[in-house]
Amino acid sequence: MAEPMVVVDDLHVVYRVYGRGGDRGTAASSLFRLVRRRRRASIREVHAIRGMSFVAYRGDAIGVVGRNGSGKSTLLRAIAGLLPAEQGNVYTAGEAALLGVNAALLNDLTGERNVVLGCLAMGMSREETANAYPGIVEFSGVGDFIDLPMKTYSSGMGSRLRFAIAAARAQDILLVDEALATGDAEFRVKSHARIQELQESAGTVFLVAHNLEEVELTCNRVIWMERGQIVKEGEDVVGIIDEYIAASGGAPVLRDPVTRRRMKAQVAAPIKA
């Protein structure tokens, strides 16, 4: 029987955003608001997730697709336990690590220190960190840049290193939020392989990507979101993605069989982190 790793139960997430405008922004208007005990006029509630429910099982790689602003990143942050739910709840087996595009670690430190700090923060011992270090550096492919501050890295190099660090420990649940978007072709192949490894070694992976080809290659399930709700969810990855493309009026995914086969072959080749 399939073992559930993530249970999302009627999840609602509401952001409260300050500074909508409408406040005149003067000292007098602030005082007036305080005296009248009125709520700040400039607060606006954004209902980002409106009642989502689904279960993810051990070994699932779930692609989350949808337009910008449909709540994909919010969903991942809620699963990671970083955003409190307004209603409903998210249950996870073990810890969830979130890999986002701008989840820089410590930009003014060298890549080397970032690797060590990242490993220690994830709860690895010093020994484990020392053992994992060469693998992480090799996997990230940043090479000589490892002893330069991370702020000098290109966005691709930064995301490669971050991915390598987070993937070093067999995470129970790995949430990848477009972290692979800036990687080059070689890194994509490597990260596909690593995600598959994690999937096989007990993990569950969520992948938010606008590159639908990537979702098709990596995921066995797909969730199509629109305005904070599930439009369609299931294991028919190709079918749902086609529907999503048709609904959003995008260009269809090029399913060139030769390239597809070549990538699959590379993914299958053992590339160890």
Added chain:
Amino acid sequence: MTDQKTPLRARLGRAGRDPNAGRLAGPGQLRTTDLGVESTSGDGLSLADYAIAHGLRPSAERPSIPAYLRQLWRRVHFILAFATARNIAMYTEAKLGQLWQVLTPLLNAGVYWLIFGKLLDINRGIPNYLGFVVTGVFVFNFTQRAFISTSTVMTDSLELIRALHFPRAALPLAYVMIEFQQMLLSMVVLIPILLFTHEPLTWYWLLAIPALLLQTIFNVGVGLLAARLGAQVNDFSQLLPFLMRTWLYASGVLFSIQTLGHTVNSKIVALLEVNPAALYITLVRNALMSSQRESAPGTKPYNALRCAQWHTLGHAPGQPQKYQLYSAYCHYTGANPAHFWYYAIGWAVVSIIVGFYFFWRAETRYGRG
């Protein structure tokens, strides 16, 4: 702030305490066909029950205090490495690099030497006024810097918090570690200054160690408090400079609270004396400066003439230092100096317990930003 409270309570109510709280009609109901859940779960079983039955935990659940402390203990290497890394990063852009760690307290002392030693001939009735001020400034700076740096640690490290799971208290702890190291270096600068101003090297100096350790514990508590306040109340950073300046003036860094008694109500003197910053400053001064031990009011039998001489000649410029030491012949007015160590221990214990509890309460909310 009030606007954020309602959903938080709603969330906490559901976060594991009552497993049935998540049971809802409609969307919360498990639709077995859609989800591919096997028939053992049965119809009508809520998703929350299903999750709990399989040993899943709410993702935004706060660990219990013992579990949290255990997690924190496992991150001890992370805390040390993070402190070192921050320390290195702080000075990477400066040409003199780490040298600034020593140069900063040295220049600080230099400024006070220039003003109080050379430009102004004032002593406020205090023997070795330069040593008095520099010791006070260095000890106060430890608490002040710990307070200010931890108030921004959560917002500074938001990306780290969002990317990785670790007990968030590791971050303010690391920042206090940095300030601890900085304080040790300033003590290294302080020692020759005190020797140079004719303070003898005695066994009393060892008492500075427990005093500074108690202050460190106090600072950890204060740092945890400031970290949460800084993360959640944006107005806090606007208020902080005023708070710190008031605290500086209330803690007798530039004047002696102990000898205020003749102008200020003795209850207020006692209150100022037992404020934590003043306590740690006094304890360190008493440990390192024999002139402070000898001049503390009440340490010698009351002598009206000598006390009067201290009030007049002791405050006048150009008089011999012995008149400044005559404050010992006056009565002590504020808190009983014999109890200072108990107050210092009390503050450290209260601060770390309150600070830790306050920080831990919001553990799951620091990633929001």
